[in-house]
Amino acid sequence: MASPSQHSEPTSGVxxxxxxxxxxxxxxxxxxxxxxLLGPPDAADWLPAPVRxxxxxxLFLIDGMGWEQLQDRAELTPVLSAMEGGPITTVAPTTTTTALTSLVTGAAPGEHGLIGYQIYIQGQVLNALRWTAGPKSSDARRAIVPEQIQxxxxxxxxxxxxxxRSEFQxxxxxxxxxxxxxxxxxxxxxxxxVEVQKLVDEGEPLVYAYYDGPDRIAHEYGFGPYLDAEFAEVDRLVAQILAVLPxxxxLLVVSDHGQVMVGDNKVELARDVLALTAVTSGEARFRWLHARPGRAGELLAAAAERYGRHGLVVERQQVLDEEWLGPHVGPEARSRMGDVALVPSDPVAFVEPKPEPRSAAGGGGRPVFELLGRHGSLTSAEMLIPCLAASGTRS
Structure with missing residues (x-):
């Protein structure tokens, strides 16, 4: 079995x-x-050699499989550990809606505009993963037309x-x-x-595949034997795909983000902070606070005093100046940003003072549970993702 050191040199020296x-x-x-992938050969020397x-x-995206979590489970993932490549960075915030859109469009979040799990748009907060909005979390596909928003x-x-997954169509x-x-x-x-083999044998030069097992398991069960078992299952799935490829x-394996174990470490937003806040958006580990008119400075000061010990409390301009959302942030993305962002380095979740029951990503009808593993922030555990490749083994 290959050890983590047998990967080629990491492509991100973080x-x-x-x-x-x-x-x-x-x-x-x-x-x-x-x-x-779609550009000239050898245009990106950081891609693993088998791809070039x-x-x-x-292109196989495995949701929620961060580089650090993968390295911690190298003994359970011998196939992935033997592949060429190393870590690269994902986008900010480290959340599925933002990262998947950046992957397939080749655009930074500031350009495509899906800048979080919850996005303030047209005077309301859109849950971009479920595409619901309003106090009753109603279907927003007619009021907020997806193809127009992105x-x-x-x-x-x-x-x-x-x-x-069929249910995502x-x-x-x-x-x-x-x-x-x-x-x-x-x-x-x-x-x-089976689907991948069929498409490649039909002559498709690029096939995209998506699997969300690690993300679902980490959210519901946290880090432990369930996540270990899921990583082992992912490794078997990767081996199956390699076996059917000529x-x-x-096969190029990437992810959208990593995870941190948060559990019950929730930080409720204080009343004095909420009194200065018109609405919140984003996610619990990249929480946007949208200030009431004329109160942005007060909000920044109050939030920094309350939450600075947990990580970063930054104003919108710092996010723009440091290009967190990319070198160019268009007017649509700017209009969706809050005035203050809470971005923790600690394993905490910023929540409003009420229960936050969530269901697994992908839709209704699933049991409600509290999120244990979370993501969204800019820690290495969330930001570093694998970029690993191997050639097919079918003779």
Whole structure:
């Protein structure tokens, strides 16, 4: 079995203890993966060699599988540990809606505008993953048309086949980030390798596949035996895909974000802070506070006094100046930003003073549970993701 040291040199030289870890938007970043795959050969020397040499590539995003969590489970993931590559950065905030959109559009969050899990837009807060809004969390697909909110085409307009869960087809978020792709739905994980083999054998030069097991497990069960078992299962899934790919094809494994174990470490927003706040958006580990008119300065001071010990409390201009959302932030994205951002380095979640029951990502009808593993912030555990590749092994 390969050890973590047998990966090629990491493509991101970020010490694990650094905070904040900012996205490398001009280099080895999730938002640059698809432009590199569709660009000239060797245009991005940070991509693993098997990808640069392949005639066909399967781009496999595994939701919630951060680089640090993968390294902690190297003994459970011998196939992934033997692949070439290393860590790259994801985008900010480290959340699924933002990162998946950056991956498939090749654009930083400031350009595509889906800047969080909850986005303040048209005077209300949109849950971008479920595409619901309002006090009753109503379906917002008519009032907030997904293709208009995020109009950039996936894969630069190429009709790339996308293998994902059948129940995600037609959802607001799928329409927002994967409009125009050739959807290939699966109901069971065992179908992923079958669909991928079929598409590659039919001559597709690029196939996109998505699997969300680690994210779901970490949210519901936290870090422990359930997550260990899921990483081992992911490794078997990767082995299945490699086994059905010919040697001239390559599998490229990436993720959208890592995770931290938060558990019950919730920090309720104080009344004096909420009195200065008109609305909150974002997520519990990248919480935007939208100030009441004329109160932004007071809000920044109050929030910094209350929460500065947990990490960063920054004003909107610092986020722009330091290019957290990318070198260019368009007017739509700017209008969706809050005035103050709470971005913790501690394993805490900033919540409003009320219960926050959540269901698993992907829709209604699932049991409600409290999130244990979380993401959104700029710690290395959340920001660093794998970029690993290997050639197919089918003879």
């Amino acid at each position: 010490p694990a203890a650094s905070f904040p870890v900012l996205p490398d938007y001009r280099g080895s970043c999730l938002s640059n993966v698809v432009p590199a 040499e392949a005639k066909a590539v399967v 109009p950039r085409p996936a894969f630069f307009g190429r009709r790339v086949p996308a293998v994902g 037609g959802t607001g978020f799928t329409r927002a980030h994967l409009d125009g792709v050739d959807h290939k739905g699966y109901k069971l994980t065992s179908s992923i390798a 040697s001239e094809a390559a």
